[in-house]
Amino acid sequence: MxxxxxxxxxxxxxxxxxxxxxxxxxxxxxxxxxxxxxxxxxxxxxxxxxxxxxxxxxxxxxxxxxxxxxxxxxxxxxxxxxxxxxxxxxxxxxxxxxxxxxxxxxxxxxxxxxxxxxxxxxxxxxxxxxxxxxxxxxxxxxxxxxxxxxxxxxxxxxxxxxxxxxxxxxxxxxxxxxxxxxxxxxxxxxxxxxEEVIARCPWAANGKPKTREPNIITSLELDSAIMEQRNIHLQAKYKEISEKEVRFEEIACEDAEYLIVAFGSCARIAQKAIELAREEGIKVGILRPITLWPFPSKEIERLSHHMKGILTVELNAGQMVEDVRLSVNNGVKVEYFGRMGGIVPAPDEVVTALKEKLMK
Known part of the structure; x- marks a missing residue:
């Protein structure tokens, strides 16, 4: 087709x-x-x-x-x-x-x-x-x-x-x-x-016959001990997700000395920025988180051992940079560059920020 x-x-x-x-x-x-x-x-x-x-x-x-x-x-x-x-x-x-x-x-x-x-x-x-x-x-x-x-x-x-x-x-x-x-x-x-929905989701409130107990969907629990167990269950589920569902993309990281971490539209801007930077002889790569949660902390930590510095590029006042800093524990410098108010930075602004924040 x-x-x-x-x-x-x-x-x-x-x-x-x-x-x-x-x-x-x-x-x-x-x-x-x-x-x-x-x-x-x-x-x-x-x-x-x-x-x-x-x-x-x-x-x-x-x-x-x-x-x-x-x-x-x-x-x-x-x-x-x-x-x-x-x-x-x-x-x-x-x-x-x-x-x-x-x-x-x-x-x-x-x-x-x-x-x-x-x-x-x-x-x-x-x-x-x-x-x-x-x-x-x-x-x-x-x-x-x-x-x-x-x-x-x-x-x-x-x-x-x-x-x-x-x-x-x-x-x-x-x-x-x-x-x-x-x-x-x-x-x-x-x-x-x-029928297929019922088979896929036996837990659902789907109008079961009176001969069976109906499923009750709620997030309310007045017994604190039971509510704690629910929360423990949720945290175990989140741990499983964080171990199995991390997604990311690496671009030009093989020989990189500097790393840009960016997502969404900023990752596109960063991709052009690394082309400009490499034309000047600056070896830069990109780590693009595809899942922002679970966050690719382990991959950022691994890459950080080969980098002289890391720059996050964001359309905000610096939010993801906190998770990047938490991911890096070897003293590598992590800095942020971004614009706010709906202003989208140009790739050359990213290159300038890289030089000023990580290379001076």
């Missing part, structure tokens, strides 16, 4: 991938710069072809609680938003994590704090990788750096979400969401039947 190659925005790729990979329902609310996800789904009208539910809720809070309900039935459900909208969803995300339900959240980041700007940002790193809401929980966080990965990560996020019964977050930014590239869309798959 010929590949279905099309030119589209990252946000549009998310929507097309959701329909093609058999997602059962999307509940969302418009906010720039991710509104094209909902708009594209409305144009595609998948409820007429596959039966997929697409609903614009009355608010972000309503949307995430609809996701909570849908996920409790074992269905593939998702939502999308941008930074302040995801902040509003945090209570519901914590409930979903506490109830151990699979769901996918897409965050196309914009600048803040507050309403901020509609321009791109990566300042939701803390909100995404440190739990965001209340309680000791974790999200599986995937950071795409291309339109192709925006499409591919929908399927991967659901795969990981169901494998570990844990919400997964696709953490993009306004650059990747709005840029247009060629993308190979996934093949069309059918949604699972109710």
């Amino acid at each position: 010929a590949e279905d190659v099309v030119l589209m925005k990252g946000n549009e790729a998310i929507a097309h991938a959701a329909v093609r990979t058999g997602v059962d329902a999307y509940f969302g609310y418009p906010i720039t710069p991710q509104s094209e996800v909902l708009e594209t789904l409305a144009e595609l009208k998948p409820w007429e072809t596959s039966g997929m539910v697409v609903l614009q809720a009355e608010s972000e809070v309503a949307a995430i609680n609809m996701v909570y309900g849908g996920a409790a039935t074992g269905k593939k459900v998702m939502t999308s938003s941008s930074s302040p909208g995801v902040s509003l969803k945090q209570e519901g995300i914590s409930y979903i994590a506490g109830a151990e339900l699979p769901a996918v959240i897409v965050n196309v980041m914009r600048g803040g704090p507050g309403l901020g700007t509609i321009q791109p940002s990566q300042a939701d790193y803390f909100q995404s990788t440190k739990g965001g809401g209340h309680g000791d929980y974790r999200l599986i966080v995937l950071a795409p750096s291309s339109v192709q990965e925006m499409a591919d990560f929908v399927d991967l996020a659901f795969e990981l979400a169901f494998k570990y019964r844990n919400p997964a977050l696709i953490l993009s930014d306004g650059v990747i969401g709005q840029m247009m590239e060629k993308v190979v869309l996934p093949e069309q798959r059918k949604r699972l039947t109710d």
Whole structure:
């Protein structure tokens, strides 16, 4: 079968991938710069072809609680938003994590704090990788750096979400969401039947016959001893995820003397920056975290032994740099360079920062 190659925005790729990979329902609310996800789904009208539910809720809070309900039935459900909208969803995300339900959240980041700007940002790193809401929980966080990965990560996020019964977050930014590239869309798959959903998710609240005890989905437990055991179980699960699901990409690290750590759109900028740096004889490589949680700490620590210095490049005030510093324990200098307010740095700015922060 010929590949279905099309030119589209990252946000549009998310929507097309959701329909093609058999997602059962999307509940969302418009906010720039991710509104094209909902708009594209409305144009595609998948409820007429596959039966997929697409609903614009009355608010972000309503949307995430609809996701909570849908996920409790074992269905593939998702939502999308941008930074302040995801902040509003945090209570519901914590409930979903506490109830151990699979769901996918897409965050196309914009600048803040507050309403901020509609321009791109990566300042939701803390909100995404440190739990965001209340309680000791974790999200599986995937950071795409291309339109192709925006499409591919929908399927991967659901795969990981169901494998570990844990919400997964696709953490993009306004650059990747709005840029247009060629993308190979996934093949069309059918949604699972109710019987297939029950077989895949025996834990789900799926309307079992009265002859059997129904499954109860909740994150509430009034007995502190039982609640502690639940938390111990969750921490063991997170440990397993951190050991098995780390993903990253290395670029030109074989002979590198300096390392740039960057994700999302900044990884693309850094890739051009290392070309410029190598033209000047500066040997630089890139470590691109694909999973921001679990974070590739061990790989960064391994690479640090061969480096004279490490620079993180971020569209924020310096957030991921904290995790990079925690990963390095051999005295190698770790510095940060970034822009804020929706300003995207040019590759030559990255090269200048590398020289000034690590080579003087």
